[in-house]
Amino acid sequence: MVSEPKQTPADSAATASERLVLLAYATTAIAVFALMMIVGFLMRSAQATWVDLPVDRFYELMTLHGTGMVGTAGLGGAFVMWYFLGRHVRLSSKVMLTTFGLSLAGVVLIIGGILLGHYAGAWTFLYPLPAKSMGVWQPAAAAAFVVGLILIGVGFLLFYADCALALIRRYGSLTASLGVPQLISGRVEEAPPAAVVASTMAIIVNVLGILAGAVVLIMTLVSLYIPGMVFDALLMKNLIFFFGHVFINVALYMGVIAVYEILPRYTNRPWKVNRPFIAAWLAAVFLVLAVYPHHLLMDYAMPKWAATLGQVVSYLSGIPVLIVTAWGTLGNIARSGIRWDLPSRLLVFGVLGWAAGIVPAVVDGTISVNLVMHNTQWVPGHFHTYLLLGLLPMLLGFMAWAVQLRGEDSSFQRAAFWGYAIAGAVFCLSFLYGGANGVPRRFAVHVSEWLPVASVGSIAAAVVVVSVVSLALVIVRRLPQLGKTVG
Amino acid sequence: MQSVAWSLSLFLMALITAAFVIVCRGAAGERELRNPYRGRAVVFALTLIAGVLITLTTLSPWPLPAYAANPAPAAKVIDAVGHQWRWDLSESTVPVGKPVEFRVTSADVNHGFSVYRGKTRIIGQTQAMPGFVNRLRLTFDEPGQYEILCLEYCGLAHHGMLATITAVAE
Numbered sequence: 001m002v003s004e005p006k007q008t009p010a011d012s013a014a015t016a017s018e019r020l021v022l023l024a025y026a027t028t029a030i031a032v033f034a035l036m037m038i039v040g041f042l043m044r045s046a047q048a049t050w051v052d053l054p055v056d057r058f059y060e061l062m063t064l065h066g067t068g069m070v071g072t073a074g075l076g077g078a079f080v081m082w083y084f085l086g087r088h089v090r091l092s093s094k095v096m097l098t099t100f101g102l103s104l105a106g107v108v109l110i111i112g113g114i115l116l117g118h119y120a121g122a123w124t125f126l127y128p129l130p131a132k133s134m135g136v137w138q139p140a141a142a143a144a145f146v147v148g149l150i151l152i153g154v155g156f157l158l159f160y161a162d163c164a165l166a167l168i169r170r171y172g173s174l175t176a177s178l179g180v181p182q183l184i185s186g187r188v189e190e191a192p193p194a195a196v197v198a199s200t201m202a203i204i205v206n207v208l209g210i211l212a213g214a215v216v217l218i219m220t221l222v223s224l225y226i227p228g229m230v231f232d233a234l235l236m237k238n239l240i241f242f243f244g245h246v247f248i249n250v251a252l253y254m255g256v257i258a259v260y261e262i263l264p265r266y267t268n269r270p271w272k273v274n275r276p277f278i279a280a281w282l283a284a285v286f287l288v289l290a291v292y293p294h295h296l297l298m299d300y301a302m303p304k305w306a307a308t309l310g311q312v313v314s315y316l317s318g319i320p321v322l323i324v325t326a327w328g329t330l331g332n333i334a335r336s337g338i339r340w341d342l343p344s345r346l347l348v349f350g351v352l353g354w355a356a357g358i359v360p361a362v363v364d365g366t367i368s369v370n371l372v373m374h375n376t377q378w379v380p381g382h383f384h385t386y387l388l389l390g391l392l393p394m395l396l397g398f399m400a401w402a403v404q405l406r407g408e409d410s411s412f413q414r415a416a417f418w419g420y421a422i423a424g425a426v427f428c429l430s431f432l433y434g435g436a437n438g439v440p441r442r443f444a445v446h447v448s449e450w451l452p453v454a455s456v457g458s459i460a461a462a463v464v465v466v467s468v469v470s471l472a473l474v475i476v477r478r479l480p481q482l483g484k485t486v487g
Numbered sequence: 488m489q490s491v492a493w494s495l496s497l498f499l500m501a502l503i504t505a506a507f508v509i510v511c512r513g514a515a516g517e518r519e520l521r522n523p524y525r526g527r528a529v530v531f532a533l534t535l536i537a538g539v540l541i542t543l544t545t546l547s548p549w550p551l552p553a554y555a556a557n558p559a560p561a562a563k564v565i566d567a568v569g570h571q572w573r574w575d576l577s578e579s580t581v582p583v584g585k586p587v588e589f590r591v592t593s594a595d596v597n598h599g600f601s602v603y604r605g606k607t608r609i610i611g612q613t614q615a616m617p618g619f620v621n622r623l624r625l626t627f628d629e630p631g632q633y634e635i636l637c638l639e640y641c642g643l644a645h646h647g648m649l650a651t652i653t654a655v656a657e
Contacts, residue, residue, distance in 0.1 A: 055644070059640075128617070298599070298614045300553070300554060300614075301620075311542070332523070334514060337516070348511060352507045360492075368545050369488060369492050372608075373492060374638065375601075378492075438608050438609050449606040
């Protein structure tokens with residue numbers, strides 16, 4: 001016998017302020033993702049020589065695309081987490097709206113820095129590039145970008161503080177809400193729900209990541225206005241990649257909460273919180289924090305133990321995703337009588353994209369491979385696999401479900417979904433193939449040997465954009481339903 | 488190495504996709520509960536064993552020759568300095584078949600010192616970082632021209648940061 005997934009009081013209609021949060025985050029996520037995808041298509045088309053994009057504009061758009069996608073991925077993940085964690089603990093709509101307001105202010109500064117100030121130092125703002133542009137942009141432009149990121153970071157910290165306080169009030173400590181006592185005692189029937197366990201992991205890890213980000217952003221700001229103050233470039237690189245890796249990874253770990261919460265409603269099988277599940281999320285806390293040195297494998301000044309850690313933890317990081325979440329998803333849906341519709345398709349596809357994206361990531365995390373693949377298109381290949389084909393479908397699936405698209409399965413929706421899935425896979429594979437054949441990432445100009453793969457990527461990108469915009473329109477048309485009943 | 492990485496990745500991604508396709512195709516069918524976690528512990532153990540083997544075989548000997556224990560002496564040492572947006576090399580010819588050591592640093596921002604054979608095959612790389620010297624040890628198996636590209640984004644002319652070295656049979 002399988003019990004009905006537990007419904008909570010919050011399954012009833014949202015309050016006015018909750019509806020405001022839902023609408024603000026949903027419309028922003030959809031709009032920014034769509035716009036940034038168009039920017040991505042433009043860049044790929046420029047590499048294929050289809051579009052004549054001046055190099056300065058290319059690198060500005062590259063900076064905008066990276067920052068916009070990473071920031072929106074974070075906001076989207078936070079949106080999912082807030083929506084479902086709010087069913088188990090009391091969260092503040094005001095704090096969530098403040099996070100949104102700070103993010104919006106940050107975005108204005110970032111866009112100003114890039115489009116008006118011509119800052120083009122990439123979203124990774126690798127020290128000391130923001131301060132050394134060869135006269136292309138002024139310190140004020142880089143400062144606007146940096147302060148924009150700081151404002152977004154402050155917004156996220158407020159959100160996590162609200163979540164952490166709510167969890168501590170309900171469970172007594174973050175250790176308890178992570179399920180550690182039940183992991184030790186084995187009384188898993190008393191364990192917190194999956195969404196609570198996952199949210200706790202996200203809070204612990206991303207607060208540390210954002211704090212590291214705040215430190216390095218302030219140091220970058222200092223370097224802009226006090227050129228005589230020189231920081232250790234390797235230390236700065238460590239801080240930047242720690243922050244960046246943690247932030248984008250946690251977006252995925254927050255996004256998967258939608259899978260844990262929504263799929264059981266389709267299959268009528270609750271998501272099992274057992275010892276392997278808790279152990280995997282506890283392990284993920286340490287693995288996500290410790291894995292970032294795989295970004296620094298070509299920095300030979302790093303100690304050998306750090307490079308070894310980067311390779312080994314890269315490999316280990318994939319195991320919880322594959323063994324717990326991917327396997328758990330397949331176990332949840334197998335012979336369940338699930339009804340396939342847009343939300344369920346997108347959610348399951350998202351888990352597939354995440355799981356598949358682990359493979360090229362782990363391969364690139366091997367030092368001997370990294371020696372010949374680092375900073376080639378293999379890198380965007382692997383992260384687009386688990387973001388474009390992993391996180392984004394999860395977020396779209398969540399929003400499609402939240403706007404009551406359950407049970408609908410029109411041919412238009414099916415065509416848009418399959419267009420997205422197939423073209424998205426081709427798009428990612430074109431990057432991976434390019435990387436395996438030496439095509440560098442972040443090059444505005446491609447030589448003739450690299451053009452065929454750029455052309456294939458551009459065609460696939462065009463189909464992805466059309467498909468995702470179609471899906472977005474389907475969701476947007478139903479936005480008035482958002483929050484009317486949230487269960 | 489690149490073709491192994493590509494083929495292996497493709498195979499494993501196809502395997503994961505196949506598992507999803509098979510389960511999804513049968514998911515809407517008859518309702519029948521089985522233990523979905525059967526076999527998971529075995530797969531977990533096999534994954535860990537594979538991880539240990541991969542770690543041992545790829546890290547021993549250490550894959551970066553200049554940093555391996557007791558590296559063979561280099562036949563030639565070349566100083567390479569990255570600037571926005573050019574490479575300064577102390578020499579531009581290297582011997583074929585003998586280890587050459589590049590001592591790589593930067594005068595301004597981070598660069599990526601990457602040695603290409605043609606436009607589609609990287610034979611090795613390291614980061615060029617202000618304040619640090621990274622030693623890249625390479626052996627050039629074929630005579631002819633090799634290109635050095637920057638693989639760390641360093642500003643507006645990043646893609647044009649190019650140098651050439653020639654491998655000569657002695």
